[in-house]
Amino acid sequence: MTNAKVRKKIIVLGGDGFCGWPTSLRLSGLGHEVIIIDNLSRRRIDEECGTNSLTPIQSIDVRLRAWEEVSGNRIRFYRIDIAEEYDRLLSAIREEKPDVIIHFAEQRSAPYSMKSSLLKRYTVNNNIKATHHVLCAIVESGLDIHLIHLGTMGVYGYGSAGIRIPEGYLDIEVKTDNGDRVNQQILYPTNPGSIYHMTKSLDQLLFHYYNKNDRLRITDLHQGIVWGTNTPETQADERLINRFDYDGDYGTVLNRFLMQGAVGHPITVHGTGGQTRAFIHIQDTVRCLELAVDHPPELGERVLIMNQMTETRRVIDLAQVVSRLTGSEIAFVPNPRKEAAENELHVDNSHFISKGLVPVTLNEGLMMEVSEIAKKYAYRTDYSKIPAMSTWTKEQRPGNVHPL
Ligand code: NAD
Numbered sequence: 001m002t003n004a005k006v007r008k009k010i011i012v013l014g015g016d017g018f019c020g021w022p023t024s025l026r027l028s029g030l031g032h033e034v035i036i037i038d039n040l041s042r043r044r045i046d047e048e049c050g051t052n053s054l055t056p057i058q059s060i061d062v063r064l065r066a067w068e069e070v071s072g073n074r075i076r077f078y079r080i081d082i083a084e085e086y087d088r089l090l091s092a093i094r095e096e097k098p099d100v101i102i103h104f105a106e107q108r109s110a111p112y113s114m115k116s117s118l119l120k121r122y123t124v125n126n127n128i129k130a131t132h133h134v135l136c137a138i139v140e141s142g143l144d145i146h147l148i149h150l151g152t153m154g155v156y157g158y159g160s161a162g163i164r165i166p167e168g169y170l171d172i173e174v175k176t177d178n179g180d181r182v183n184q185q186i187l188y189p190t191n192p193g194s195i196y197h198m199t200k201s202l203d204q205l206l207f208h209y210y211n212k213n214d215r216l217r218i219t220d221l222h223q224g225i226v227w228g229t230n231t232p233e234t235q236a237d238e239r240l241i242n243r244f245d246y247d248g249d250y251g252t253v254l255n256r257f258l259m260q261g262a263v264g265h266p267i268t269v270h271g272t273g274g275q276t277r278a279f280i281h282i283q284d285t286v287r288c289l290e291l292a293v294d295h296p297p298e299l300g301e302r303v304l305i306m307n308q309m310t311e312t313r314r315v316i317d318l319a320q321v322v323s324r325l326t327g328s329e330i331a332f333v334p335n336p337r338k339e340a341a342e343n344e345l346h347v348d349n350s351h352f353i354s355k356g357l358v359p360v361t362l363n364e365g366l367m368m369e370v371s372e373i374a375k376k377y378a379y380r381t382d383y384s385k386i387p388a389m390s391t392w393t394k395e396q397r398p399g400n401v402h403p404l
Pocket residue numbers: 013014015016017018019020037038039040041042043080081082083084103104105106107108126130150151152153223224225226227252
């Protein structure tokens with residue numbers, strides 16, 4: 001398959017994960033040369049938490065062999081911890097000389113990042129070092145590499161105070177010492193809601209600095225909550241199936257609801273369900289990455305920030321749709337997060353729309369597809385892992401100490 005407009009060499013950091021795997025397959029299928037770097041920590045965390053993907057994901061070796069058989073395309077793999085093995089990361093970059101590096105390789109669960117002091121420190125150490133090492137290695141390699149990072153809508157905080165959240169930068173008017181009013185554009189002030197979101201806020205400053213100081217080309221994608229599981233590529237063979245997290249820590253909200261409905265478990269809404277969140281289907285995640293690869297910022301251009309989401313929904317509204325589709329009742333449980341009970345959220349996503357994204361919206365057909373997958377693999381469910389066990393503050397649950 002060689003229908004890519006310009007064939008690029010692309011390193012996908014975190015390419016064994018929920019978003020990284022289908023993205024790697026898509027880019028490889030388009031004719032790009034793809035190399036995955038991953039330390040397989042997500043699989044280790046499953047073992048540590050006694051959880052597993054609902055879908056039977058295969059080892060990385062089996063996955064890559066299956067892809068080669070199915071597509072004729074080879075994806076190579078390096079097992080490197082990019083937060084702890086800087087020299088190996090640098091060597092891989094020097095050796096491969098990629099045009100693009102896509103950076104998915106961070107600990108991405110907010111509840112997991114709040115579980116204990118150990119996991120707060122792990123999340124900060126892993127995510128900040130990972131991002132900084134990539135930036136440092138690109139500079140040290142001397143190569144002109146386009147870095148694309150997966151950030152989160154969560155850096156904006158929950159809620160938009162009546163404004164449409166812009167794509168990373170905010171227009172402000174300030175009063176100078178002599179009383180003049182001048183207009184400026186600043187990075188949208190971050191308001192992270194968890195340690196995980198805080199690492200993504202700190203990532204933004206690292207990008208800002210390296211872009212300014214070393215003229216790195218950087219695209220930072222502020223992604224909404226991903227739902228869905230399959231793409232055409234992951235459906236091509238059972239061995240290519242994507243991961244499906246349903247547990248209270250890593251399961252994303254709509255996938256959790258769809259899975260709960262499919263196995264006849266009550267749909268667990270945190271608090272009133274009045275929280276409004278931004279969503280994107282996994283097929284659009286993959287499409288956005290394809291568009292980001294095709295549209296790098298110019299050399300010397302500031303960090304290109306794009307909101308990678310397609311719609312906003314209230315959690316309770318989603319729960320009601322899933323309840324209607326599956327017949328499961330809704331159960332209201334205490335909200336473990338420290339946040340307002342309700343919020344509104346308006347988001348600008350015109351960058352991706354202007355580049356050709358035609359959003360997959362929350363349609364019942366696709367929701368039923370996820371539900372069917374959940375039903376198919378329901379026998380793999382560990383019901384004890386469905387509830388969210390993490391809490392944000394000590395007051396919420398005194399004595400909540402993670403066993404590690
Ligand atoms: P994931 O946990 O499934 O995948 C992350 C991958 O990175 C895993 O395979 C893990 O083993 C690897 N990794 C982590 N630390 C590493 C390290 N130090 N060295 C090498 N590999 C490492 O997560 P995901 O859902 O695919 O998310 C990918 C990115 O997208 C994350 O950065 C996340 O913050 C962002 N994001 C995800 C969502 C979502 O809903 N899933 C929403 C917004 C943003």
